[in-house]
Amino acid sequence: MAAGPEEGPSFAMAGVEEDDDTPMLSSRALEALKEFLSEQNSVGIGTGGGEGVGAEEVSLVAEDWRLSQFWYDRVTAETVADEIRALCSSASSRVACVSCPTLYAYLKQIHPDISAQLLEYDNRFKQYGSDFTFYDYNQPEDLPLELKHGFQIVVADPPYLSKECLEKVAQTISFLACPKEFYLLLLTGEVQQDRAAKLLNLHPCGFRPQHTNKLGNEFRLYTNYDPEGRLGGWEPTQ
Numbered sequence: 001m002a003a004g005p006e007e008g009p010s011f012a013m014a015g016v017e018e019d020d021d022t023p024m025l026s027s028r029a030l031e032a033l034k035e036f037l038s039e040q041n042s043v044g045i046g047t048g049g050g051e052g053v054g055a056e057e058v059s060l061v062a063e064d065w066r067l068s069q070f071w072y073d074r075v076t077a078e079t080v081a082d083e084i085r086a087l088c089s090s091a092s093s094r095v096a097c098v099s100c101p102t103l104y105a106y107l108k109q110i111h112p113d114i115s116a117q118l119l120e121y122d123n124r125f126k127q128y129g130s131d132f133t134f135y136d137y138n139q140p141e142d143l144p145l146e147l148k149h150g151f152q153i154v155v156a157d158p159p160y161l162s163k164e165c166l167e168k169v170a171q172t173i174s175f176l177a178c179p180k181e182f183y184l185l186l187l188t189g190e191v192q193q194d195r196a197a198k199l200l201n202l203h204p205c206g207f208r209p210q211h212t213n214k215l216g217n218e219f220r221l222y223t224n225y226d227p228e229g230r231l232g233g234w235e236p237t238q
């Protein structure tokens with residue numbers, strides 16, 4: 001597809017006559033800029049090339065902190081992906097990943113047979129094709145009807161630590177979840193613990209999610225089912 005005028009920066013190219021005052025990028029700077037733009041737009045499942053990275057590291061877009069994006073580290077994403085595998089009792093189990101693109105990417109890499117839908121605000125993840133659904137927590141039920149009550153497993157990581165955000169995400173969870181029985185995993189800050197218990201009947205697990213960039217606030221994983229020997233079990237209530 002040809003790039004339109006609004007689709008990217010225009011560069012002054014070598015060999016093209018330019019006014020002397022026009023700023024020019026050196027070929028090295030141009031290469032670095034191209035690499036940066038390609039990283040920003042690249043998304044998907046693939047092998048990573050970072051330092052100390054194993055062959056199965058998933059490549060993701062750069063975090064955009066304006067969208068409250070903080071990616072899980074590899075151990076966290078793999079641990080949750082393996083938990084989902086353990087929960088998939090039948091081949092027809094469907095998983096909704098609400099605002100957790102890293103989890104979606106690892107899940108599809110490690111267990112590609114699992115059917116998963118990513119609900120996300122960041123349109124860069126459109127590259128996941130029909131597995132991507134645009135989602136804004138401010139419109140919690142503004143979602144395609146075919147997703148209604150269609151998921152046996154829902155994993156959510158709300159973008160904000162406010163009461164309002166959790167209440168709206170809870171509405172989305174009710175919309176998506178299979179009413180008969182569903183497993184819910186919520187990854188969020190410890191400050192949401194009481195609300196998570198009240199709104200969604202969730203309990204904290206011993207497993208502590210970690211991020212590639214350290215967060216200032218304590219982060220927890222909550223479930224609506226007893227994981228027993230997995231995820232460090234439910235923490236005893238105080």
Ligand SMILES: C[S@@+](CC[C@H](N)C(=O)[O-])C[C@H]1O[C@@H](n2cnc3c(N)ncnc32)[C@H](O)[C@@H]1O
Nearest residue numbers: 070071072099100101102103121136137157159
């Ligand atoms: C705290 S991050 C969770 C990401 C998760 N830790 C991961 O690694 O996949 C919050 C997510 O919410 C998304 N988000 C931002 N604004 C949103 C909105 N208005 N509605 C829904 N999701 C939003 C961000 O793009 C981001 O993926």
